[in-house]
Amino acid sequence: MSSQITKEELTRIKGSFQAKYGYEMDEWTAVILTELNDRFGNFSQTVQQSTKEVGNAAQLIKGQVHAVHFKDNLQAFSFGLGKFLIPSLVVLIGIFFTAHFIGQSEKYVTISEFVNRYPNFDAFRQMIEVAEIRELKSQKYLILRPAANVKSIEVGKEYQYLKEENVVVVPLMVGNQ
Structure with missing residues (x-):
C-alpha cells in the first residue's frame, strides 16, 4: 500500500x-x-x-435545539397548556361532536324502528299530546268524558257513543267528522 x-x-x-x-x-x-x-x-x-x-x-x-428553562412547575404547566391548548380543544370538540352524532343516530334508529312497528302512530299523535292519564289501584287509565257537542269534540279528551253499533268512538284528530 x-x-x-x-x-x-x-x-x-x-x-x-x-x-x-x-x-x-x-x-x-x-x-x-x-x-x-x-x-x-x-x-x-x-x-x-x-x-x-x-x-x-x-x-x-x-x-x-432551543432549550427552555422555567422558574417553577406552574410556569412549565402554563407553557405546555398554551402550546397544546388549541389542539386539545379541537380534539375534545371533535370527540364531543362524534359522540353527539352517534347518540343522535342511535335515537333516530330507535324512533324509526318504533314508527315502522306502529304504522298508525301519526294518527294518535295529537291524542297522545293532550290525553289525561290517571293511575287507579296501580293501573293506568285513559280518562275520557262524553262529548257535549258532537261538532266540536276535543281530541283525546272526549268520546262519542254510537248507540246503533254499541261502540265508543274517540276522535284522533281535529277536522271534518
Missing part, C-alpha cells in the same frame, strides 16, 4: 532512531516502522476528518 522506500530513507530513519534512543535499528524494523507510520498517518487523517464531521453535526444540532 505504501510507496517504495529508498536506502537513503532507511538510513535516515535508522539514524534518527539511534539519535533519539541510543540504539541501532536493523533494516526490517525500519521498514516495518515506516509501514506503521504510513498506516497510522492515514488512520490519523480519518480520525481527524471524523472528529471534524462530528463537530459540525453537533453545531448543527445545537443550532436546531
Whole structure:
C-alpha cells in the first residue's frame, strides 16, 4: 500500500532512531516502522476528518435545539397548556361532536324502528299530546268524558257513543267528522 522506500530513507530513519534512543535499528524494523507510520498517518487523517464531521453535526444540532428553562412547575404547566391548548380543544370538540352524532343516530334508529312497528302512530299523535292519564289501584287509565257537542269534540279528551253499533268512538284528530 505504501510507496517504495529508498536506502537513503532507511538510513535516515535508522539514524534518527539511534539519535533519539541510543540504539541501532536493523533494516526490517525500519521498514516495518515506516509501514506503521504510513498506516497510522492515514488512520490519523480519518480520525481527524471524523472528529471534524462530528463537530459540525453537533453545531448543527445545537443550532436546531432551543432549550427552555422555567422558574417553577406552574410556569412549565402554563407553557405546555398554551402550546397544546388549541389542539386539545379541537380534539375534545371533535370527540364531543362524534359522540353527539352517534347518540343522535342511535335515537333516530330507535324512533324509526318504533314508527315502522306502529304504522298508525301519526294518527294518535295529537291524542297522545293532550290525553289525561290517571293511575287507579296501580293501573293506568285513559280518562275520557262524553262529548257535549258532537261538532266540536276535543281530541283525546272526549268520546262519542254510537248507540246503533254499541261502540265508543274517540276522535284522533281535529277536522271534518
